[in-house]
Amino acid sequence: MFKSITLGQYYQTDSLLHRLDPRTKVVMTLGYIISLFLIRSFTGYVVAGALLAVAVALSHVPFRFIWRGMRGILVLLLITVIFNLFLTPGTPVVKFWKLQITIEGIVFASKMAIRLIFLIICSTLMTLTTTPNQLTDALESLGRPLTKIHVPVHEIAMMMSIALRFIPILAEETDKIQKAQMARGADFESGSLVARVKALVPLLVPLFISAFRRANDLAMAMEARCYRGGEGRTKMKPLVYAGRDYSAYLLFAGYFVLVIGMRTLRMLV
Amino acid sequence: MRETTAGLLYGERFLLRRFRFWHKDMIITKKLIHDYLKKDDEGNIIGRTRALDAVDLDVKAGEFVAILGHNGSGKSTLAKHINALLFPTGGTVEVDGMDTTDESHLWDVRQEAGMVFQDPDNQIIGQVVEEDVGFGPENLGVPTKEIWERVEESLRVVGMYEYRKKSPNHLSGGQKQRVSIAGVIAMHPKCIIFDEPTAMLDPSGRKEVIRAARALNEVEGITILLITHYMEEAIYADKVYVMDQGKVAMQGTPREVFSRVEELKAMKLDVPEATMVSWLLQRGGIPLPDGVLTKDELAEHLEDACPAAFDAEQAKPAQAGPAPQEVTEQRRSASVCANEKDEASDADAGSGIEIRNVSYIYNEGSAMESRALDGLSTRIPHGQFIGLIGHTGSGKSTFVQLLNGLLKPSAGSVWYDGQDIWADGYPRRQLRAEVGLVFQYPEHQLFEADVLTDVKFGPKNLGLPDEEQTARAVEALRQVEIGEQYYKASPFELSGGQKRRVAIAGVLAMRPKIMILDEPTAGLDPMGRDEILGMISRMHRERGMTIVLVSHSMDDVARYVQRIMVMNAGNLLMDGAPHDIFAHVRELEDIGLAAPQVTYILDKIRARGLPVRTDCLTVEETAEEILRAVGRTKNRD
Numbered sequence: 001m002f003k004s005i006t007l008g009q010y011y012q013t014d015s016l017l018h019r020l021d022p023r024t025k026v027v028m029t030l031g032y033i034i035s036l037f038l039i040r041s042f043t044g045y046v047v048a049g050a051l052l053a054v055a056v057a058l059s060h061v062p063f064r065f066i067w068r069g070m071r072g073i074l075v076l077l078l079i080t081v082i083f084n085l086f087l088t089p090g091t092p093v094v095k096f097w098k099l100q101i102t103i104e105g106i107v108f109a110s111k112m113a114i115r116l117i118f119l120i121i122c123s124t125l126m127t128l129t130t131t132p133n134q135l136t137d138a139l140e141s142l143g144r145p146l147t148k149i150h151v152p153v154h155e156i157a158m159m160m161s162i163a164l165r166f167i168p169i170l171a172e173e174t175d176k177i178q179k180a181q182m183a184r185g186a187d188f189e190s191g192s193l194v195a196r197v198k199a200l201v202p203l204l205v206p207l208f209i210s211a212f213r214r215a216n217d218l219a220m221a222m223e224a225r226c227y228r229g230g231e232g233r234t235k236m237k238p239l240v241y242a243g244r245d246y247s248a249y250l251l252f253a254g255y256f257v258l259v260i261g262m263r264t265l266r267m268l269v
Numbered sequence: 270m271r272e273t274t275a276g277l278l279y280g281e282r283f284l285l286r287r288f289r290f291w292h293k294d295m296i297i298t299k300k301l302i303h304d305y306l307k308k309d310d311e312g313n314i315i316g317r318t319r320a321l322d323a324v325d326l327d328v329k330a331g332e333f334v335a336i337l338g339h340n341g342s343g344k345s346t347l348a349k350h351i352n353a354l355l356f357p358t359g360g361t362v363e364v365d366g367m368d369t370t371d372e373s374h375l376w377d378v379r380q381e382a383g384m385v386f387q388d389p390d391n392q393i394i395g396q397v398v399e400e401d402v403g404f405g406p407e408n409l410g411v412p413t414k415e416i417w418e419r420v421e422e423s424l425r426v427v428g429m430y431e432y433r434k435k436s437p438n439h440l441s442g443g444q445k446q447r448v449s450i451a452g453v454i455a456m457h458p459k460c461i462i463f464d465e466p467t468a469m470l471d472p473s474g475r476k477e478v479i480r481a482a483r484a485l486n487e488v489e490g491i492t493i494l495l496i497t498h499y500m501e502e503a504i505y506a507d508k509v510y511v512m513d514q515g516k517v518a519m520q521g522t523p524r525e526v527f528s529r530v531e532e533l534k535a536m537k538l539d540v541p542e543a544t545m546v547s548w549l550l551q552r553g554g555i556p557l558p559d560g561v562l563t564k565d566e567l568a569e570h571l572e573d574a575c576p577a578a579f580d581a582e583q584a585k586p587a588q589a590g591p592a593p594q595e596v597t598e599q600r601r602s603a604s605v606c607a608n609e610k611d612e613a614s615d616a617d618a619g620s621g622i623e624i625r626n627v628s629y630i631y632n633e634g635s636a637m638e639s640r641a642l643d644g645l646s647t648r649i650p651h652g653q654f655i656g657l658i659g660h661t662g663s664g665k666s667t668f669v670q671l672l673n674g675l676l677k678p679s680a681g682s683v684w685y686d687g688q689d690i691w692a693d694g695y696p697r698r699q700l701r702a703e704v705g706l707v708f709q710y711p712e713h714q715l716f717e718a719d720v721l722t723d724v725k726f727g728p729k730n731l732g733l734p735d736e737e738q739t740a741r742a743v744e745a746l747r748q749v750e751i752g753e754q755y756y757k758a759s760p761f762e763l764s765g766g767q768k769r770r771v772a773i774a775g776v777l778a779m780r781p782k783i784m785i786l787d788e789p790t791a792g793l794d795p796m797g798r799d800e801i802l803g804m805i806s807r808m809h810r811e812r813g814m815t816i817v818l819v820s821h822s823m824d825d826v827a828r829y830v831q832r833i834m835v836m837n838a839g840n841l842l843m844d845g846a847p848h849d850i851f852a853h854v855r856e857l858e859d860i861g862l863a864a865p866q867v868t869y870i871l872d873k874i875r876a877r878g879l880p881v882r883t884d885c886l887t888v889e890e891t892a893e894e895i896l897r898a899v900g901r902t903k904n905r906d
Contacts, residue, residue, distance in 0.1 A: 236400060
């Protein structure tokens with residue numbers, strides 16, 4: 001029943017954000033992350049937060065899905081905040097035992113927390129509104145300049161999309177082989193760590209063999225359908241920027257100018 | 270000209286189209302030789318196997334050609350030459366006038382000669398149906414707009430247009446193969462090579478694919494080369510080649526080839542059921558022509574041969590006609606047998622496996638929840654040979670996994686020899702030794718460096734001492750007839766049928782009392798299939814082992830089992846002796862199953878007025894019955 005698993009965390013709905021060109025989303029996400037590290041003041045974070053709020057609202061994705069993406073790194077976030085809180089030197093506010101909390105610590109830790117939270121919300125939002133397939137296309141298209149320095153961009157993208165297609169199949173196969181070995185008395189659940197790792201051999205060997213067999217078959221099927229690398233290939237679904245993409249870029253450029261402007265102003269003052 | 274063409278009947282138009290390039294050569298191979306080379310780690314050649322030995326093939330444009338032969342006969346190697354995936358060691362291959370070794374035409378050859386492979390999963394590249402169909406045209410550099418047109422057109426031809434936005438992972442095997450066919454059509458080929466496209470499909474999927482292939486040939490005029498080991502798929506061909514040991518052993522029209530029954534049998538190949546029956550009848554003294562291919566032909570020729578035995582009056586109530594006395598006798602004895610069996614097993618009630626009101630739900634509580642079993646109850650007493658039949662998705666695979674505790678029922682209970690297997694502390698690993706389960710394609714679970722060690726895996730898990738492990742492994746390998754010379758061989762060097770037998774030995778070595786085999790013949794050629802089925806039936810006969818044989822082929826099951834369970838929509842639809850089950854042909858057809866082929870042959874003959882029983886299970890039984898009905902039952906042979 002692994003056939004029904006969905007990879008990534010794409011949330012199926014129709015919204016402006018879903019309809020944006022995946023390249024626009026990738027570029028804006030990267031730009032936004034850079035902007036988060038340029039911002040120094042709390043006012044700056046208010047602006048960044050506002051933009052993010054608009055994006056979340058436009059995406060039509062229920063907030064609990066975004067929250068689900070955050071839950072995973074909550075611990076990491078907490079540790080970072082605590083370390084920064086206690087280990088930043090400066091004017092002490094609270095002091096107990098050998099530890100102290102400084103004003104600088106509070107400011108630094110909260111900025112750090114905001115930065116991390118925004119960063120995660122932003123990238124989660126991108127994966128929620130873009131299928132893995134579109135992402136692969138966007139990366140291939142954006143990475144094209146790299147072919148000049150002999151990076152096999154098309155091949156990497158092709159590998160990614162084949163991996164995406166075969167992960168559910170191999171997951172199902174894993175389940176089947178595991179059950180077949182259990183039917184032969186194999187035990188995957190109990191015993192010491194070493195015993196359990198050893199128990200994986202009868203699972204992994206057949207799985208690798210199967211993956212190689214499939215890879216072989218697939219390569220032959222692709223050749224039979226005249227696949228010969230990215231050169232001279234046309235696209236069934238080429239990426240084309242629409243009006244909304246230009247508006248999005250424009251809006252984002254405005255935001256970026258604002259962020260830089262605020263930063264320079266602060267430096268000047 | 271267009272008007273005249275439009276005015277013609279469909280059939281005439283089709284003839285015209287065929288006529289247009291009737292004499293044009295599509296595929297020509299001359300003295301084609303291919304050697305597979307075995308190389309050592311440094312790349313030195315240490316051995317060669319001749320896969321093709323001076324093969325001459327001549328396929329004209331617009332023809333439908335079938336290539337038959339069992340696994341290892343060289344037929345797939347031949348197919349890969351036509352698509353320029355392999356190149357000749359000797360001789361030549363020409364596709365539409367182009368030599369495949371001419372590199373300047375490599376991509377033209379691959380575009381003109383499309384190829385559909387065996388495994389539906391391993392040839393689909395796209396994550397969405399339409400993207401996969403577009404893959405070929407993309408590679409050819411077709412402009413975007415035209416790709417969309419071609420994709421739509423191709424998907425419509427194979428009837429998969431409604432599925433264009435679906436993920437291939439959610440399609441059935443037959444549907445996936447149709448997508449692959451569409452992917453080839455979108456490249457506008459002149460000829461399509463089907464390399465065992467139906468070997469991994471269930472009967473309904475098989476029909477879908479063959480129907481699509483025939484339509485392409487008849488409507489679109491595409492040359493078809495069908496490689497198969499299902500004889501009934503070859504009877505529609507214009508020409509049949511039979512391959513054996515890398516050579517063309519026979520060629521001709523289906524009628525010519527299939528009239529040589531003895532030679533085909535010597536090559537361990539099947540012949541269509543109707544051909545087989547008529548051949549047996551010929552030997553029984555009825556003057557029938559050679560090479561009868563279909564049940565209609567058989568019935569017609571039979572009436573011509575012995576008109577006196579046919580009675581037009583009898584013909585009317587074909588199905589529910591008053592059965593001859595003998596039949597009722599036979600039937601009664603069959604059901605009495607079944608009853609006796611029941612009583613006998615009632616005596617030691619509680620032994621064997623008992624399923625009480627079991628349901629199983631996948632992904633319970635999630636959006637993808639699906640109910641695979643729904644309140645199923647049954648009993649599998651020790652000593653029976655049971656056939657479990659159902660189409661893909663009827664719940665039979667889920668059902669067998671419940672029998673040895675690999676799956677835990679969502680509701681209901683499973684009992685083995687009177688104990689609830691899901692009670693606390695029940696030794697379920699022990700249960701798995703007693704109830705052996707062989708999965709589909711069990712050879713995929715082999716992993717050890719040599720055959721013997723792999724078979725010892727089960728006994729080792731049971732914690733047995735080494736000598737005992739070896740003793741059991743050797744015993745199991747003997748049962749599946751794997752000779753000692755293979756014990757130290759790598760399991761991956763064996764042939765398909767041998768690998769499967771080794772994998773079955775891996776379960777047998779645990780000395781199970783009950784053996785469950787999920788589609789043990791899937792993907793095997795007739796020879797491999799007969800070997801496996803014969804072996805299973807011997808295990809039952811000689812060792813009294815309880816067998817549950819899961820299959821979607823009625824023909825496989827009919828001749829061996831005592832009891833048939835028919836599954837549909839997560840429950841048992843029928844349960845009884847084979848004769849009783851096949852009496853319900855209509856109900857079986859309603860759920861996408863079929864009675865054995867011979868049932869239909871007898872049905873046809875009966876409808877023409879020969880009073881025959883229709884509940885025979887094998888071709889031999891069928892021939893006997895027809896001979897009896899026409900009054901020539903004695904002195905056969």
